[in-house]
Amino acid sequence: MQLVLEKRAERSNTIALVSPLIAIGLTIVTMTILFAILGKNPLLALQAYFIAPLTDGYSLQEIAVKATPLVMIAIGLSLCYLANAWNIGAEGQFLIGAVAGSWLAVKTQGTDAGAWVLPAMLVLAAAAGALYALIPAICKVKFGASEILTSLMLVYVADLLLDYLVRGPWRDPNGFNFPTTAEFDSVATVPLLLEGGRLHLGSIIALLVVAAAAILLGRTIKGFEIRVVGAAPRAARFGGFNANQLIILTFAVSGALAGLAGIIEVAGPVGHLQPGISPGYGFTAIIVAFLGRLNPIGILIAGLFLALTFIGGEQAQIAMKIPLDVTKVFQGILLFYVLACDSLILYRFKLVFPNRQVARGAG
């Protein structure tokens, strides 16, 4: 008796609907075991991770703040992945956006520059993120170089560039030699939505991005082209869709969104440019994109859920001394289960009995 995979005649819509929920359930079971191995009370740990952050207003705001970059980046990535273009360097595009926007904030510091500074910073960041993402896209289209490897290599380069700037030319002269720029002026800061909280305008921008992506994918020809090129490349060629042009387009859009997320993070919750502005948003956003099934609304929900794990992880660290790395393990395991459950949309398991097998040995 042997368990084998078999292709379904058509995709299972039931599984498509419940698979993210099954994946989350399996992840929680796995985490319970992991907490027990670490010698922590699993119920208390799960409570700290998933329930506690939902019970007070401060944490709820924090979840929205953390979800903002995740959702913005993941929307861009979902366009790439739908078109079968593998941008995994969003982390670098995020950092470059933060750097480009911060340039203007640093240059206008202490001057009487007006309210135009913040919008200009957002535009600069989006443009820089898009240009940075175009490097791997053009290398792919013109020369056939793997966009996976080139986009990832550029993450390290962006990280080093940011490090150089805040330790060198942009360092705050009154900052006691810490590697950081001075705090941005108020015209270079993303306004808060609520008095005394941390929720900021960026969350609204993220919601607009979700809406725009939903319209693009659901209601426009371009969105249709993106989906066809990814799902059925041959059909797309017969349809006269230009796959290379779509790689360039989706990379540019996702780079712009990641860059925008970068400057919003720096000019919002952080308030200045420094190393370590991202706890791996660009990589976590990959999980968000898949957990949200590359669908804008799904990504919004998935982004909020993963933001919950970031905040829950911080609370579990403070309350129960659970290492922060548990959050990364959690996110990795979640992605595995999501992918595994998604496989069952197209395939099903079947028991095979050996007497039906062809009697021929393996070389």
Place this chain on the structure above:
Amino acid sequence: MELVEAIILSVLAASTPLLIAATGELVTERAGVLNLGVEGMMIVGAACGFGGAWLTGSILIGALFGIIAGTLMSLVFALMALGLAVNQVATGLALTILGVGLSGLIGAGFVGERITPAAHLNIPGLTDIPLVGRVLFGEDAFVYFSIALIIGVWWFLYRTRAGLILRACGDNHVSAHALGYPVLRIRTLAVMFGGACAGLAGAYLPLAYTPFFIPGMTAGRGWIALALVVFASWRPGRLVIGAYLFGAVTILQLHAQGWGVGIPSQFMSALPYLATVIVLVLLSRARTGGSTAPAALGTVFVPDR
């Protein structure tokens, strides 16, 4: 002269983890599987390898821990990508994300601890020969093993029947299946070999390169190893050249920082990554006449019965 010798020695040391990890990935890819999780397998191998050596005081046991850890990680990949026919790119990324988290968790107990690094060969007389003595007869066991490994892989792929079958699976899994070869089993073994190599390459870093463990110490070497396989056009011979070239770039930038060339250190540190991008572009460009990659690389295979 001593400087030249020191540079050659450090280039060999910097190249060895790249060579070992890339050798494993080369075999995996020749079987038609693209495992992008090399970085994740390496970093878990580094944490487990250091843990093993720190607990037992034995470099050999540390290396074995690294190999076992890398193999276990690769089995997770095999279960997903081969058993469940999941997209290999996404699975590999998941493996790296998981590995980075796991290594932090495993390594948390011994960050800041030190071990005695792997011993170097010392043959009185031979090792003392000026210039070439220490390069040829004064390395640690990992360096010699990595060279034996790549020669062994070349022999296996091109001189044995099993190697031919493995390459057939990578070039056309449908035909290999039709001939009666167990494609998924062969691919699983290839993935496990890749995992074992990545785990060993990761373990090399805290066991021989720097005698302590820090989170994230692989610093993208797993990704560079993936790029090296492309650089090598999936051929073992070119892989050796590629690995030593990249090791040389890494060391060159370190020495340049030491000499105080006046270029900010961050720009020099970015060199290996930029070099990878440039090399990928140049090579892919030179190869417009048809790809040398295994034809079935990265594609899903579900046998029909």
